[in-house]
Amino acid sequence: MRQTPAAGRRAVVVDDEQALAGLIGSYLERDGFDVTLCHHGGAAIDVLRDVDPDVVILDLGLPGIDGVEVCRQLRTFSDCYVVMLTARSEEVDTLIGLSVGADDYMTKPFSPRELMARVAVLMRRPRRAASNGVVASAPALEIGSLQLDVDGREAHVDGELVPLTRTEFDLLAALAVRPGSVLSRRALIDAVWGTGWVGDDHLVDVHVLHLRQKLGDTAQEQRFVRTVRGVGYRIGTGS
Numbered sequence: 001m002r003q004t005p006a007a008g009r010r011a012v013v014v015d016d017e018q019a020l021a022g023l024i025g026s027y028l029e030r031d032g033f034d035v036t037l038c039h040h041g042g043a044a045i046d047v048l049r050d051v052d053p054d055v056v057i058l059d060l061g062l063p064g065i066d067g068v069e070v071c072r073q074l075r076t077f078s079d080c081y082v083v084m085l086t087a088r089s090e091e092v093d094t095l096i097g098l099s100v101g102a103d104d105y106m107t108k109p110f111s112p113r114e115l116m117a118r119v120a121v122l123m124r125r126p127r128r129a130a131s132n133g134v135v136a137s138a139p140a141l142e143i144g145s146l147q148l149d150v151d152g153r154e155a156h157v158d159g160e161l162v163p164l165t166r167t168e169f170d171l172l173a174a175l176a177v178r179p180g181s182v183l184s185r186r187a188l189i190d191a192v193w194g195t196g197w198v199g200d201d202h203l204v205d206v207h208v209l210h211l212r213q214k215l216g217d218t219a220q221e222q223r224f225v226r227t228v229r230g231v232g233y234r235i236g237t238g239s
Helices: 018-032 041-051 066-076 091-099 112-123 165-174 185-192 203-215
Strands: 010-014 034-038 054-057 080-086 104-107 141-144 146-149 155-158 161-162 226-229 232-235
Touching: 010 018, 010 041, 018 034, 018 112, 034 041, 041 066, 054 066, 054 161, 066 080, 066 091, 080 091, 080 112, 080 155, 091 203, 104 203, 146 165, 165 185, 165 203, 165 232, 185 203, 203 226
Parallel strands: 010 034, 010 054, 054 080, 080 104
Antiparallel strands: 141 146, 146 155, 155 161, 226 232
Protein backbone atom coordinates (compact mmCIF):
# COMPACT_ATOMS: atom_id res chain seq x y z
CA MET A 1 0.00 0.00 0.00
CA ARG A 2 1.30 3.44 -0.95
CA GLN A 3 1.78 5.69 2.06
CA THR A 4 0.63 9.30 2.06
CA PRO A 5 3.72 11.53 1.72
CA ALA A 6 4.69 13.23 4.96
CA ALA A 7 5.55 16.92 4.95
CA GLY A 8 9.03 17.40 3.51
CA ARG A 9 9.30 13.84 2.21
CA ARG A 10 10.49 14.60 -1.30
CA ALA A 11 12.82 12.49 -3.41
CA VAL A 12 14.45 12.95 -6.80
CA VAL A 13 15.77 10.04 -8.86
CA VAL A 14 18.34 11.03 -11.50
CA ASP A 15 19.14 8.12 -13.81
CA ASP A 16 19.13 7.84 -17.61
CA GLU A 17 17.93 4.23 -17.37
CA GLN A 18 14.26 5.15 -17.39
CA ALA A 19 13.00 1.71 -16.39
CA LEU A 20 15.33 1.60 -13.38
CA ALA A 21 14.47 5.17 -12.40
CA GLY A 22 10.79 4.30 -12.53
CA LEU A 23 11.33 1.19 -10.42
CA ILE A 24 13.26 3.12 -7.76
CA GLY A 25 10.59 5.83 -7.85
CA SER A 26 7.82 3.29 -7.26
CA TYR A 27 9.61 1.94 -4.17
CA LEU A 28 10.10 5.47 -2.83
CA GLU A 29 6.43 6.26 -3.39
CA ARG A 30 5.46 3.15 -1.44
CA ASP A 31 7.56 4.50 1.41
CA GLY A 32 5.63 7.78 1.37
CA PHE A 33 7.79 10.05 -0.79
CA ASP A 34 6.68 12.52 -3.42
CA VAL A 35 8.97 11.46 -6.28
CA THR A 36 10.36 13.38 -9.24
CA LEU A 37 12.23 11.54 -12.00
CA CYS A 38 14.98 13.08 -14.12
CA HIS A 39 16.94 11.34 -16.88
CA HIS A 40 19.55 13.90 -17.94
CA GLY A 41 22.41 15.44 -16.00
CA GLY A 42 22.04 18.79 -17.72
CA ALA A 43 18.45 19.14 -16.49
CA ALA A 44 19.06 17.76 -13.02
CA ILE A 45 20.30 20.94 -11.33
CA ASP A 46 17.17 22.93 -12.23
CA VAL A 47 14.97 20.02 -11.11
CA LEU A 48 16.82 19.75 -7.79
CA ARG A 49 16.57 23.49 -7.15
CA ASP A 50 12.86 23.44 -7.90
CA VAL A 51 11.97 20.34 -5.86
CA ASP A 52 14.32 20.93 -2.88
CA PRO A 53 14.38 17.19 -2.05
CA ASP A 54 15.18 15.41 1.19
CA VAL A 55 16.97 12.59 -0.63
CA VAL A 56 18.45 12.17 -4.11
CA ILE A 57 19.24 8.89 -5.84
CA LEU A 58 21.90 9.94 -8.33
CA ASP A 59 23.50 7.88 -11.08
CA LEU A 60 27.19 8.49 -11.69
CA GLY A 61 27.05 8.02 -15.48
CA LEU A 62 24.59 10.57 -16.89
CA PRO A 63 24.25 12.24 -20.28
CA GLY A 64 24.99 15.96 -20.31
CA ILE A 65 26.97 16.33 -17.09
CA ASP A 66 27.85 13.35 -14.94
CA GLY A 67 26.64 12.56 -11.46
CA VAL A 68 29.82 13.83 -9.84
CA GLU A 69 29.30 17.32 -11.27
CA VAL A 70 25.59 17.24 -10.46
CA CYS A 71 26.45 16.39 -6.84
CA ARG A 72 29.16 19.06 -6.72
CA GLN A 73 26.68 21.74 -7.84
CA LEU A 74 23.92 20.36 -5.60
CA ARG A 75 26.12 20.80 -2.55
CA THR A 76 26.34 24.55 -3.21
CA PHE A 77 22.66 24.97 -2.31
CA SER A 78 21.41 21.82 -0.54
CA ASP A 79 22.38 19.47 2.29
CA CYS A 80 19.93 16.75 1.23
CA TYR A 81 20.99 13.13 1.45
CA VAL A 82 22.59 11.73 -1.69
CA VAL A 83 22.96 8.06 -2.59
CA MET A 84 25.22 7.63 -5.62
CA LEU A 85 24.63 4.77 -8.07
CA THR A 86 27.44 3.46 -10.24
CA ALA A 87 27.74 0.69 -12.80
CA ARG A 88 31.46 0.52 -12.12
CA SER A 89 32.92 -0.98 -8.96
CA GLU A 90 36.39 0.57 -9.16
CA GLU A 91 37.42 2.27 -5.93
CA VAL A 92 38.10 5.56 -7.75
CA ASP A 93 34.38 5.89 -8.55
CA THR A 94 33.54 5.60 -4.87
CA LEU A 95 36.23 8.09 -3.88
CA ILE A 96 35.16 10.64 -6.47
CA GLY A 97 31.47 10.31 -5.71
CA LEU A 98 31.87 10.70 -1.98
CA SER A 99 34.45 13.49 -2.31
CA VAL A 100 31.79 15.84 -3.68
CA GLY A 101 29.38 15.16 -0.86
CA ALA A 102 27.48 11.92 -1.48
CA ASP A 103 26.44 10.20 1.74
CA ASP A 104 26.34 6.63 0.48
CA TYR A 105 26.79 4.64 -2.72
CA MET A 106 25.56 1.44 -4.32
CA THR A 107 26.99 -0.51 -7.26
CA LYS A 108 24.64 -1.76 -9.97
CA PRO A 109 22.99 -4.22 -10.01
CA PHE A 110 21.53 -3.80 -6.55
CA SER A 111 18.46 -4.75 -4.59
CA PRO A 112 15.82 -1.96 -4.49
CA ARG A 113 14.88 -3.20 -1.02
CA GLU A 114 18.43 -2.65 0.20
CA LEU A 115 18.41 0.82 -1.34
CA MET A 116 15.17 1.62 0.50
CA ALA A 117 16.69 0.32 3.74
CA ARG A 118 19.62 2.69 3.34
CA VAL A 119 17.34 5.61 2.52
CA ALA A 120 15.28 4.83 5.64
CA VAL A 121 18.43 4.91 7.78
CA LEU A 122 19.51 8.24 6.29
CA MET A 123 16.08 9.77 6.83
CA ARG A 124 16.23 8.89 10.52
CA ARG A 125 19.18 11.24 10.87
CA PRO A 126 17.89 14.67 11.97
CA ARG A 127 19.01 17.75 10.06
CA ARG A 128 20.06 19.83 13.06
CA ALA A 129 21.82 17.33 15.33
CA ALA A 130 24.05 14.33 15.09
CA SER A 131 22.05 11.14 14.76
CA ASN A 132 20.79 8.60 17.23
CA GLY A 133 21.33 10.78 20.29
CA VAL A 134 25.11 10.80 19.86
CA VAL A 135 25.16 14.56 20.27
CA ALA A 136 21.77 15.72 21.55
CA SER A 137 23.28 18.97 22.80
CA ALA A 138 26.82 19.97 23.57
CA PRO A 139 28.82 23.12 24.18
CA ALA A 140 31.43 24.35 21.75
CA LEU A 141 34.38 21.98 21.67
CA GLU A 142 38.03 22.84 21.06
CA ILE A 143 40.68 20.41 19.84
CA GLY A 144 43.83 22.42 19.29
CA SER A 145 43.03 24.99 16.59
CA LEU A 146 39.76 23.20 15.73
CA GLN A 147 36.59 24.72 17.17
CA LEU A 148 33.40 22.70 16.85
CA ASP A 149 29.97 24.21 17.49
CA VAL A 150 27.84 21.07 17.77
CA ASP A 151 24.48 22.79 18.16
CA GLY A 152 25.21 25.30 15.40
CA ARG A 153 26.77 22.58 13.21
CA GLU A 154 29.84 24.62 12.34
CA ALA A 155 33.54 23.76 12.40
CA HIS A 156 36.37 26.27 12.30
CA VAL A 157 40.11 25.71 11.94
CA ASP A 158 42.35 28.65 12.83
CA GLY A 159 39.23 30.80 12.85
CA GLU A 160 38.21 29.84 9.29
CA LEU A 161 34.89 28.13 8.62
CA VAL A 162 35.32 24.59 7.23
CA PRO A 163 32.59 23.65 4.69
CA LEU A 164 31.58 20.16 5.82
CA THR A 165 28.78 18.00 4.46
CA ARG A 166 26.21 16.76 6.94
CA THR A 167 27.84 13.33 7.06
CA GLU A 168 31.33 14.78 7.54
CA PHE A 169 30.11 16.98 10.39
CA ASP A 170 28.29 14.12 12.10
CA LEU A 171 31.41 11.96 11.83
CA LEU A 172 33.58 14.70 13.32
CA ALA A 173 31.07 15.35 16.11
CA ALA A 174 30.83 11.66 16.98
CA LEU A 175 34.59 11.63 17.52
CA ALA A 176 34.80 15.04 19.20
CA VAL A 177 32.34 14.27 22.00
CA ARG A 178 34.59 11.37 23.02
CA PRO A 179 38.05 13.01 23.04
CA GLY A 180 40.82 10.45 23.32
CA SER A 181 38.48 7.48 22.87
CA VAL A 182 39.07 5.15 19.93
CA LEU A 183 35.96 4.38 17.87
CA SER A 184 35.86 1.44 15.49
CA ARG A 185 34.37 1.75 12.01
CA ARG A 186 31.29 -0.11 13.21
CA ALA A 187 30.88 2.23 16.18
CA LEU A 188 31.10 5.24 13.87
CA ILE A 189 28.60 3.73 11.45
CA ASP A 190 26.18 3.10 14.31
CA ALA A 191 26.66 6.69 15.51
CA VAL A 192 26.43 8.44 12.14
CA TRP A 193 24.53 6.18 9.73
CA GLY A 194 22.53 4.29 12.35
CA THR A 195 22.47 0.74 13.66
CA GLY A 196 20.28 -0.41 10.77
CA TRP A 197 22.81 0.54 8.10
CA VAL A 198 24.08 -2.28 5.90
CA GLY A 199 27.00 -2.18 3.50
CA ASP A 200 30.78 -1.90 3.39
CA ASP A 201 32.08 -0.32 6.58
CA HIS A 202 35.09 1.03 4.67
CA LEU A 203 32.71 3.82 3.70
CA VAL A 204 33.94 5.38 6.96
CA ASP A 205 37.52 5.46 5.66
CA VAL A 206 36.48 7.38 2.54
CA HIS A 207 34.61 10.01 4.56
CA VAL A 208 37.50 10.29 7.02
CA LEU A 209 39.86 10.90 4.07
CA HIS A 210 37.75 13.82 2.82
CA LEU A 211 37.20 15.14 6.34
CA ARG A 212 40.95 15.23 6.92
CA GLN A 213 41.52 17.04 3.64
CA LYS A 214 39.04 19.75 4.61
CA LEU A 215 40.54 20.09 8.10
CA GLY A 216 44.04 20.42 6.64
CA ASP A 217 45.26 17.10 8.02
CA THR A 218 47.79 14.99 6.14
CA ALA A 219 48.75 11.32 6.35
CA GLN A 220 52.01 12.38 8.01
CA GLU A 221 50.51 15.00 10.33
CA GLN A 222 47.17 13.86 11.65
CA ARG A 223 46.40 16.93 13.73
CA PHE A 224 42.78 16.16 14.51
CA VAL A 225 41.52 12.79 13.27
CA ARG A 226 44.03 10.08 14.11
CA THR A 227 44.18 6.49 12.89
CA VAL A 228 44.66 3.79 15.51
CA ARG A 229 45.82 0.87 13.41
CA GLY A 230 43.72 -2.23 13.62
CA VAL A 231 41.12 -0.49 15.79
CA GLY A 232 39.63 2.67 14.28
CA TYR A 233 39.86 6.43 14.77
CA ARG A 234 40.09 8.94 17.58
CA ILE A 235 40.23 12.70 17.83
CA GLY A 236 42.88 14.66 19.69
CA THR A 237 46.12 16.53 19.33
CA GLY A 238 48.20 14.34 21.60
CA SER A 239 50.61 11.67 20.38
